[in-house]
Amino acid sequence: MEEQIDLVGKAFTDHYYHLFDNDRPALSSLYRPSSMLTFEGQKILGVEDITAKLTSLPFDQCQHVISTTDSQPSTFAGGIVVFVSGSLQLPGEEHHLRFSQMFHLVPIVEGNFFVQNDIFRLNYG
C-alpha cells in the first residue's frame, strides 16, 4: 500500500510540473472550486482564481527540477499528502530558485485526483 502511495504521488507531481512547464492553463484541470493555494503567503481560493494566479506569473517559460518527493496517505479516504523540494529555472536567470511545495490530493472517480490544498514557498539561502 505504501509503495502504491509513492507511485501515485510521484506520477501526480510529474504530471503537475509537466503541465506547469509546458501548458500552464491546463493546470485548471487539477483544481476544483474548493481548492486552496497559498503562494508565497498569498491565499487564493478556487480553480478560477488559482488558474488566474498561476497563468499570470511574470514569466512565460520555466522548468521545475525535482529533488525530493515524499508521499503519505492522509486521513481522508484515499487522500495523499505530497511534499516536494526542487529548483525552478527561469529563462535569462543565471541562478536557479529553490522551492518547496506541498499538495493534498483528494481522489475522484476513475482513479484520478484533484488538488485540494497547495502551498508553495521559495527557499532562500
Place this chain on the structure above:
Amino acid sequence: MEEQIDLVGKAFTDHYYHLFDNDRQALSSLYRPSSMLTFEGQKILGVEDITAKLTSFPFDQCQHVISTIDLQPSTFAGGIVVFVSGSLQLPREEHHLRFIQMFHLVPVLEGNFFVHNDIFRLNYE
C-alpha cells in the same frame, strides 16, 4: 474561519517546536498509533517508533527558528495542513541547517489536535 485556522495552527506549531527544543520526549503526546513521519526520506509509523526516532538524534539540544508558517483547512472535518520553513541550530555548529516541514493535524476532543502526517526535509543549497 480562516483566521481561526491561523491561530490554532500557529499555536500548535509553536508548541511542537517548543517541546522539540526543550522536552523532546513529550512530543509523544502529539502523535497517535496512526501517525506517520517521513524524516529525510525514512518512513516511520506510529507514536512509539516516531518518538524513538525523534529522541535518538545525535544531539541533546537544538533550537528551531521559524521563518514562515502557512496553514490551510484540509478536507478532513476540522483538519489543518501546516507548512513550515525555518532553520535549526545545533550546539557547536557554526552554520544553521535550513529545514522545511509539513504537518497534517487532525482534531481530537477538547479542541486539541494530533499529528497524523509529518514530513521533514533539510534544505540544502
